């Protein structure tokens with residue numbers, strides 16, 4: 130009666146220490162510009178990357194998505210990664226590489242992400258790769274240097290948690306809404322110290338793009354990582370990817386991958402059930418992903434709450450410049466952003482374009498595809514023209530306005546409808562106000578200039 | 594890194610839930626070299642207004658000599674940026690006391706000799722009330738997992754592995770060197786049983 134977590138964990142455990150920590154083998158280690166502290170630590174020890182063939186670098190956090198790098202410090206960050214990649218002989222997807230993109234987008238795209246692998250990266254949204262039935266988690270710089278030096282990592286086994294999602298998502302409701310729904314229900318630390326496995330009919334019906342969005346957001350609910358057992362959808366996605374096995378080896382791998390499920394009677398430390406059909410399109414109103422409500426709701430009223438809840442809500446509403454009790458759909462926005470490792474894959478761009486086609490945005494905005502390959506694919510489908518004709522900017526691939534490290538940022542006091550994963554204070558720029566939502570919802574907000582329920586827009590589309 | 598078991602220092606409270614790592618150190622400071630010190634970036638946008646002037650009433654502006662912070666639920670939630678802990682450490686913070694922490698943040702703390710002391714909601718609230726608007730002395734003891742102040746003592750939770758690392762100042766890379774043969778054996782087994790794990794350019798040979 131084993132869980133998927135235990136199967137993946139046990140298959141990577143080299144040693145279990147007396148203190149309860151496991152020494153785990155790392156199959157894929159992904160590095161980006163932010164890994165410079167870790168490379169410095171390695172240099173201090175005069176060490177080299179021990180498994181350069183299992184280490185992959187990509188420029189994403191600091192690369193410009195429009196024009197040239199915004200400052201010498203940004204150029205230095207990118208060059209440092211380039212130099213470290215060269216010094217250690219690791220595969221590197223630089224700014225001009227046609228395979229470049231956000232680390233959690235290109236891992237799967239290149240077939241580096243496979244079921245059963247243990248994947249680490251100095252980035253919390255490494256949980257994205259769990260969508261393939263991989264054990265994937267973000268680590269800090271000291272841990273990154275440990276993986277570089279040893280290809281292993283010490284970790285304590287998290288507790289297991291199952292989020293079972295039954296029923297069907299309604300039209301206009303997607304994976305992002307699902308993620309925000311459970312985080313709103315359980316809190317931003319609701320899954321703390323747990324590894325979440327998503328199961329149920331609604332999850333099975335999700336595409337790989339949708340599954341990645343769901344696993345990506347796991348960390349926003351406090352989980353150590355998210356996972357979905359692999360199935361035909363997973364195998365079909367992996368087939369023919371550059372780093373995936375082919376022919377006989379693929380068949381052999383698939384036989385193993387099919388065993389990567391939780392046993393029927395497996396017991397979890399915690400179980401949560403959600404009915405997908407009860408979920409409406411969701412937006413966040415506050416400064417934590419847990420501050421999420423159906424778009425049809427009103428801004429919460431802090432005076433109706435008690436104690437620290439009341440203080441927290443009041444402070445979030447103040448930062449966000451909202452009026453308690455007002456309809457969320459009355460909240461005017463200044464701009465939109467479609468991008469990030471949460472929602473910048475091809476299906477996300479298609480969903481936004483489906484709403485925007487033939488319409489004009491009332492506010493400016495930037496669309497930054499998750500990778501150069503997605504960009505090329507979107508252009509082949511003509512999506513770039515839909516965005517440009519709607520009045521939005523069509524940029525290059527990178528983290529961009531998700532984290533505001535490359536100079537793409539929301540100005541102070543401005544309000545952005547965003548497909549990203551964090552509405553933290555200052556995340557998109559100092560004093561910026563972020564509302565998280567799905568790509569289709571961002572598109573609807575762009576058209577009306579305020580937070581908007583996308584569903585009527587889709588209905589019109591279906592009858593046209 | 595040197596280990597430690599006891600610390601006596603001044604503490605103050607940051608009475609805010611969900612202090613995420615973007616608030617602990619905003620992203621725009623993260624391209625700075627560590628050699629310059631990250632202490633000035635700690636909680637920057639809460640500490641300083643947009644013209645760069647310190648907000649006089651923010652706790653660590655009032656009490657810049659504190660070495661212990663008491664926070665609320667979900668302290669350090671968010672990104673894996675270890676720079677958040679560098680900012681705490683470089684400012685002089687040795688311990689953060691809170692009723693819950695972001696998991697990666699807590700691990701980063703341990704790796705930098707900063708104690709993430711997990712206490713009950715009630716203990717956190719009591720401490721915050723006690724510290725309200727002031728700084729006061731706390732005694733921390735990693736071995737006994739205790740925080741004492743006035744004539745009171747509260748306990749905190751810390752797993753053994755983390756405690757050992759803080760006590761001894763251990764670096765995991767040194768520890769892992771004892772397991773090199775087990776690692777090599779594991780690798781060989783994995784390459785044989787699951788060759789697809791190793792990218793083609795390596796397995797082809």
Ligand code: SF4
Pocket residue numbers: 189190231232233252254469470471527528529531532550
């Ligand atoms: S897109 Fe945003 S969340 Fe994703 S890796 Fe980049 S900075 Fe992190």
